[in-house]
Amino acid sequence: MASLLSVRDLKTSFFTREGEVQSVRGVSFTVEKGEMVGIVGESGSGKSVAAKSLIRLIQPPGKIVGGEVTLQGTDTLRLPEEELRKLRGNRVAMIFQDPMTSLNPVVKVGAQLTEVIRRHQKLGRKAARLRAIELLREVGIPSPEKRIDQYPHEFSGGMRQRVMIAMAISCRPELLIADEPTTALDVTIQAQILDLMKNLCDTTGTSVLLITHDLGVVAQVCTRVVVMYGGLVMEEGPVEAIFETPRHPYTQGLLRSIPKTGGGSREKLVPIEGTPPNLLDPPPGCPFMERCPHAMEKCLRLPPYYEAQPGHRSLCWLAEMPGSRDSGSAPQAADTKRKEGDS
Ligand SMILES: Nc1ncnc2c1ncn2[C@@H]1O[C@H](COP(=O)(O)OP(=O)(O)OP(=O)(O)O)[C@@H](O)[C@H]1O
Numbered sequence: 001m002a003s004l005l006s007v008r009d010l011k012t013s014f015f016t017r018e019g020e021v022q023s024v025r026g027v028s029f030t031v032e033k034g035e036m037v038g039i040v041g042e043s044g045s046g047k048s049v050a051a052k053s054l055i056r057l058i059q060p061p062g063k064i065v066g067g068e069v070t071l072q073g074t075d076t077l078r079l080p081e082e083e084l085r086k087l088r089g090n091r092v093a094m095i096f097q098d099p100m101t102s103l104n105p106v107v108k109v110g111a112q113l114t115e116v117i118r119r120h121q122k123l124g125r126k127a128a129r130l131r132a133i134e135l136l137r138e139v140g141i142p143s144p145e146k147r148i149d150q151y152p153h154e155f156s157g158g159m160r161q162r163v164m165i166a167m168a169i170s171c172r173p174e175l176l177i178a179d180e181p182t183t184a185l186d187v188t189i190q191a192q193i194l195d196l197m198k199n200l201c202d203t204t205g206t207s208v209l210l211i212t213h214d215l216g217v218v219a220q221v222c223t224r225v226v227v228m229y230g231g232l233v234m235e236e237g238p239v240e241a242i243f244e245t246p247r248h249p250y251t252q253g254l255l256r257s258i259p260k261t262g263g264g265s266r267e268k269l270v271p272i273e274g275t276p277p278n279l280l281d282p283p284p285g286c287p288f289m290e291r292c293p294h295a296m297e298k299c300l301r302l303p304p305y306y307e308a309q310p311g312h313r314s315l316c317w318l319a320e321m322p323g324s325r326d327s328g329s330a331p332q333a334a335d336t337k338r339k340e341g342d343s
């Protein structure tokens with residue numbers, strides 16, 4: 001069965017005065033219906049640019065320079081502008097880190113929510129208001145009949161993010177793209193918002209693409225993880241595989257740099273030394289080479305993807321070394337599509 005979202009060899013650059021910043025350099029992944037997929041990676045790895053590219057939210061001097069994005073049969077990169085506008089907010093919704101910048105501070109929450117509802121659904125004022133109350137209740141806002149007539153500043157950060165989620169899901173999108181939706185919130189609220197998204201995913205069948213630099217967040221709710229670095233997917237796999245048998249030294253580094261959730265383990269946290277590559281002039285080989293403890297001459301060339309298990313692949317030469325559990329698995333060229341049928 002075809003995936004809900006299929007991204008193939010996506011490339012997005014910013015044409016600045018200094019030159020072409022190659023933010024996304026050939027990214028491929030899929031999202032299935034009702035699935036929650038995480039995109040993780042350090043700051044600057046290209047997560048947000050990749051996510052925005054999916055619905056062409058890239059502003060000049062940014063430009064999508066290659067690839068294919070298919071959302072249930074719709075080729076979003078080639079869709080006429082008008083149809084694309086309909087798709088945004090209808091079939092695909094996006095929420096961002098700071099809900100204060102997305103909500104209008106001088107308009108009551110209810111008015112903003114009903115406006116979104118009416119933009120996409122043919123509902124009268126009253127019906128839209130009722131629907132708005134129902135949505136606020138659905139996202140766990142207490143006394144929604146009262147809250148609907150309040151202004152954004154009367155809501156806490158967590159409650160504002162709930163409002164944003166209510167807006168995003170008001171049209172029952174097929175895909176919800178959430179870019180660092182909980183980063184600004186404290187840990188308890190963060191967990192509640194993530195649970196809420198997971199529940200929505202389970203009950204409505206909406207798929208979620210969750211972008212975060214926090215692997216703990218991913219472990220909590222995602223089924224699959226895409227690890228990005230230097231504009232490329234370094235590793236992708238089921239969440240258990242990524243946490244238990246990470247293949248890429250970059251993923252291993254990321255895991256060593258986060259506190260273990262629960263368990264009370266006192267393992268020392270080790271940050272990854274060094275800085276990400278300059279995407280104005282990215283190295284032709286592995287972008288992690290400079291920081292990698294296993295770097296070898298071969299890494300000057302970009303490896304192909306190696307599949308450790310179906311659906312678990314990594315972009316690293318180590319996978320073909322003798323002794324690696326991967327050895328013998330069929331390599332795939334870095335710029336070729338994932339094998340059909342491994343979804
Ligand atoms: N408008 C722009 N002009 C030039 N370069 C840009 C622009 N927007 C993004 N970039 C570059 O693209 C690269 C990827 O940026 P992106 O915002 O996708 O990173 P990210 O992974 O989302 O990081 P973060 O975790 O900090 O949000 C960065 O090197 C960034 O400098």
Ligand SMILES: [Mg+2]
Pocket residue numbers: 047048049179
């Ligand atoms: Mg970002």
